[in-house]
Amino acid sequence: MSHLGYLIAGWAFGIGVPGIYAIFVLRRGRKLSAEVPVERQRWISSGEE
Amino acid sequence: MKIKFKEVKEGRFNATSSRSTRFLGFCLALGIPTLILFAFVFSPKDDTMEDAVRLLYIHVPVAIFSYVAFGITAIGSICYLWKQSRWWDTTAHASAEIGVIFSALTLITGSIWGRPTWNTWWEWGDVRLVTTLVMFLMFVGYLALRQVPAQPQIRAKRAAIVGIIGTINIPIVNRSVEWWENSTLHQQSSLTDGNLEDLTLFTWFLGTLILGIAYLWLMIHRFRVGWLASEHEALGYGAAIEERQAEAGIQTAIASEYREEGEIE
Amino acid sequence: MELRDAWSIARKDLRIEFRSRILTNQIAPYTLLIVVLFGFALDADTQTLRDTGPGLFWVAVLLIALLAVQRAVKIEDDDAAKERMLLTPVHPSSVFLGKAIALFVQLFALETLLFFVMLALFDLSVEDPLLICFSAVLATIGIASSGTLYGVITAGVGVRETLLPILLLPVLAPIAIGATRTFGDAFGRVDADGWAWFGLLSVFAVIYTVLGMFAYGQLVEDA
Numbered sequence: 001m002s003h004l005g006y007l008i009a010g011w012a013f014g015i016g017v018p019g020i021y022a023i024f025v026l027r028r029g030r031k032l033s034a035e036v037p038v039e040r041q042r043w044i045s046s047g048e049e
Numbered sequence: 050m051k052i053k054f055k056e057v058k059e060g061r062f063n064a065t066s067s068r069s070t071r072f073l074g075f076c077l078a079l080g081i082p083t084l085i086l087f088a089f090v091f092s093p094k095d096d097t098m099e100d101a102v103r104l105l106y107i108h109v110p111v112a113i114f115s116y117v118a119f120g121i122t123a124i125g126s127i128c129y130l131w132k133q134s135r136w137w138d139t140t141a142h143a144s145a146e147i148g149v150i151f152s153a154l155t156l157i158t159g160s161i162w163g164r165p166t167w168n169t170w171w172e173w174g175d176v177r178l179v180t181t182l183v184m185f186l187m188f189v190g191y192l193a194l195r196q197v198p199a200q201p202q203i204r205a206k207r208a209a210i211v212g213i214i215g216t217i218n219i220p221i222v223n224r225s226v227e228w229w230e231n232s233t234l235h236q237q238s239s240l241t242d243g244n245l246e247d248l249t250l251f252t253w254f255l256g257t258l259i260l261g262i263a264y265l266w267l268m269i270h271r272f273r274v275g276w277l278a279s280e281h282e283a284l285g286y287g288a289a290i291e292e293r294q295a296e297a298g299i300q301t302a303i304a305s306e307y308r309e310e311g312e313i314e
Numbered sequence: 315m316e317l318r319d320a321w322s323i324a325r326k327d328l329r330i331e332f333r334s335r336i337l338t339n340q341i342a343p344y345t346l347l348i349v350v351l352f353g354f355a356l357d358a359d360t361q362t363l364r365d366t367g368p369g370l371f372w373v374a375v376l377l378i379a380l381l382a383v384q385r386a387v388k389i390e391d392d393d394a395a396k397e398r399m400l401l402t403p404v405h406p407s408s409v410f411l412g413k414a415i416a417l418f419v420q421l422f423a424l425e426t427l428l429f430f431v432m433l434a435l436f437d438l439s440v441e442d443p444l445l446i447c448f449s450a451v452l453a454t455i456g457i458a459s460s461g462t463l464y465g466v467i468t469a470g471v472g473v474r475e476t477l478l479p480i481l482l483l484p485v486l487a488p489i490a491i492g493a494t495r496t497f498g499d500a501f502g503r504v505d506a507d508g509w510a511w512f513g514l515l516s517v518f519a520v521i522y523t524v525l526g527m528f529a530y531g532q533l534v535e536d537a
Contacts, residue, residue, distance in 0.1 A: 001089075001094075002094075002099045002100045002101070002165075003099065003100050003101045004100070006104065006161050006162070006164060006165050007100060007101070007103055007104060009161050010104040010107065010108070010157075010158045010161040010162060011085070011088075011104070011107060013157045013158060013161070014107035014108075014111065014154060014158055015081065015107075017150060017154050018151075018154070018263060018267065021147075021150050021267070022267060022270070025065070025267065025270050025271050025274055026064075026065065026066075026270060028274050028278075029064045029065035029273060029274040030064040030065075032064075032274060032278055032280075032281050033064035033277055034064070035284075036280045036281050036284065037284075040280045040284075041273075041276075041277060041280070130532075186480070186483075187484040187485065189480065190477075190480040190484060191481075193480055193481070194467070194468075197471050197472070197473060197477065198472070199470075199471065206532060207467045207533065210532070210533065211467060211481065214463075214485065214525065215485075217521065217525070218484075218485055218487075218488070221488045221514070221517070222488050224488075224514065225487070225488040225491045225514055226491065228495075228510065228514070
């Protein structure tokens with residue numbers, strides 16, 4: 001396969017960057033939801049927003 | 050009155066998830082390996098680009114959804130100014146953040162693809178490259194504005210106006226870059242000329258679908274985080290006011306009302 | 315909205331600037347300094363300077379514009395000037411126009427200075443003076459109106475000095491490209507259709523003036 005290095009680098013960024021971002025978002029959500037009373041997290045109680 | 054924080058359950062990592070996000074997450078867990086499989090194994094290599102074409106299965110969908118994301122930000126900004134609703138403000142913010150990530154990714158993957166194909170990491174004369182770069186920078190500014198400590202409504206209004214201006218500016222930038230060099234290395238949309246093999250086309254659609262799901266999944270989570278963040282901020286204001294009043298020995302209904310109204314809404 | 319009100323606001327801003335002497339004693343020397351720095355950076359090579367002259371001119375203008383916008387915001391922040399202005403029965407669009415006109419006059423004065431200094435130092439020759447004049451006016455209208463608008467967006471924010479450039483400069487990208495091209499054409503350095511670019515500059519100027527007149531009222535009240 002030609003250009004294998006470029007391919008791996010491109011896909012690594014393509015999956016890695018959103019992946020890291022997703023982890024960051026999930027962690028922030030977890031931290032915040034620990035500090036906000038459950039009755040004010042409305043889509044968690046009702047299931048959807 | 051003291052604010053009681055509900056204790057968080059041990060190991061509740063997915064605080065912003067729900068049945069819908071779990072379903073989308075499940076689709077992604079299946080879809081991403083499938084996409085990689087199709088992109089690297091099943092799809093044929095291109096006659097001119099050879100295997101570099103396999104980068105486009107991620108580059109093009111990411112680029113499409115970065116524009117979609119900024120479009121949603123613009124819609125959210127307009128609706129915010131119209132309805133003053135926090136829902137739209139949170140949507141605009143969430144979408145802008147994802148849009149910045151996606152447009153950065155568009156630039157990075159495009160650059161990596163450009164090196165073997167055009168023999169350059171960057172081409173100043175290319176309309177789409179430069180437009181995407183300026184758009185990226187504009188929304189980085191938008192996010193910076195959102196970071197600034199200010200009253201939530203004021204910040205939301207300013208951000209909405211910046212979001213709308215940013216979007217209005219995209220076609221102007223595009224036009225100016227197009228005239229500037231009047232050259233593009235980007236091929237005309239190869240989807241329309243009908244010379245693509247079935248598998249290439251399918252992989253492309255699969256990539257767009259997967260990226261769409263990823264955008265939706267990120268959006269829902271980021272929206273919820275944004276909502277929690279503003280609730281948290283409102284709680285902070287309420288708590289600070291209560292503290293002051295407790296210090297002064299005043300116990301009024303205002304504080305609790307203040308908190309219930311949530312300061313924003 | 316009345317133009318007469320706008321003119322009064324502009325006169326007020328210009329008078330403050332004239333009395334503070336910041337324009338003449340600080341920003342104008344800074345302008346010259348930028349030109350000198352370009353000379354140093356580009357290796358005293360007149361040919362290079364001549365080729366890049368149009369671009370350098372507009373980069374310098376954008377840098378000066380940032381300073382001028384900061385000043386324009388600051389004079390409203392000082393001594394609760396803005397609150398008093400809001401108490402007067404002047405429509406916000408007039409305030410916007412007035413402030414944009416004041417900014418335009420200052421920028422245009424600085425551009426004129428910069429232009430003649432560059433003409434001398436970079437040994438440029440003008441082929442189309444009309445194009446230079448018109449495009450400079452239009453580009454400056456665009457810069458002044460978008461600058462005034464972004465000035466109020468960043469007003470009252472603690473980190474204004476650092477926030478303004480990252481918000482404003484990407485928005486001004488079409489001006490940077492368009493005005494550089496028209497100047498390049500007018501100096502006879504590049505083979506471009508300057509008058510076509512002139513159209514783009516006018517569109518930019520019109521859009522931002524209209525946008526600013528609508529949005530200013532929304533923004534200024536709670537800034």
